[in-house]
Amino acid sequence: MDLPIFYSEEDEWKKVMLMYDSALREVSTKLEILNNEFKLNHQYNPIEHITSRLKSPQSIAKKLQHNNREITVENIVKYINDVAGIRIICSFTSDIYRIADLIAAQSDVNVLKVKDYITCPKPNGYTSYHMIISVPIFLSDTMLNVKVEIQIRTIAMDFWASLEHKIYYKFEGNAPERIRKELKECAEIVSFLDHKMLSLNEEIKLYNPDSELEHYREVLSESFQSTIRESYGTIIEEEEIVQVVKEVKIVEESADTEESSKQQEESLNSKQDGWQEEGQTEEQEKKQGRPESLADALEMVEEAKEKNKFFRFFKRNIINEEMDKM
Structure with a gap:
């Protein structure tokens, strides 16, 4: 008699990929919110663009075989940290560390590992900032922390990495020594270019006449936001709304009475001094x-x-x- 099958590797694989896809959506949303906030508060967006991908089954299998691991769902979850990957492209190297700090500061983000290839480039010249984080994914009956790899680069770093990958792919990872040397020199040029562009950007900021005014605007905005921060996650009951409306009406009536008294006094004074224009209509007074x-x-x-x-x-x-x- 055939025994019933209670476990399917294929079903488990689909569940795992659902988790990684959900984690990609979660992190992408966080990054979009951060970028939109920057554009609103600073009139500047540090993120040029964001790409995301799920590692293909072929790449996953190749990586496991390279590390002498058996191809199982359990080993994929345990040993492959970049099944879900996000790449963030920035304008300047200073933006890379700023974004990394903002991601790490999220209360539900757990930073598992960091590799800074900017301060310590790879031997071939590769530069980038890598983070492996985990984010909570809430299901109907449980919560799982799922790993996501984040790569943060400048436009110049991404340009070099993309071309280097294409060249090495053509040589199947065994590029001639001369080609590798030339690529290393190009990486050094890219690093110099990033440094030069950052220096120019910092110098431009010194010539901005509105920088001090912008600072005060940010301080005032933060002061205002702090007064309403708790209101975002609270509900005011109907009785409290009625009370607030009553208080507003009292303020309005008091202001109207005060304004009416002032208008009467001003009107009387203007008539006495001959300031009232004779041809002014009631409609023009309303538009005032x-x-x-x-x-x-x-x-x-x-x-x-x-x-x-x-x-x-x-x-x-x-x-x-x-x-x-x-």
Whole structure:
């Protein structure tokens, strides 16, 4: 009698590849968020582009055989650290270490191994920054930490590595000595180019007249964000919303009363001094104070903040305009 089969190597392989694919998506999303934040806060994106891949079965088998390991699912998970791989291409070498630090600072990222081939290049001249990390993948009944290899390079480093790989592939890994020497010299040129471009970029920053203003803007933005940081993950109950609305109405009514008194006083003074223009219509009076451009709106926001009338300004000039567009 045939016994039932409770284990399938093929099914286990599919589950493993699902885990690695999920880990790639997880890390890619993290990197996209970091890059978008940089573009928003600094008007500069350190990441030129990102590529990801799952290692092919042929490459996995070849690597296991090279290390004298049996081709099993267990050995793949244990000994192959780059089944899931992500490559990040940056503009400058300083961006490489900045991105590496940001990745390592993520609370759910565990850095397992780092290889810095920038400070210590390979004998053939290869330069790059490698990280092996693990990220949690949550399933319906469990959580698994899955390994991902991250390679971070500059554009120049990636250019050299891509061509070097193609040349060595043609010679099946046994390139002539002269070719290897020439490639090593090209790697040194690439390293010099990266260093030169970084120095130029740092010098350009010194000539930026808005650098100090940008610093103050970042400080103010961080101060504002710290006041609302806890609100992102909290819910305000309906009773609390009603109370907030009541408080806002009280502020609005108080501001309206104060403004109305000032307007009456100004109107009386202007009539007495002959400043009131005779041909001004009621429609023109209504249009007064409504911003005609984004710059005018921002200026009015600052004025309203200073006078504690931000809620009234927001309601009358922003909400009403959006309602008119509907």
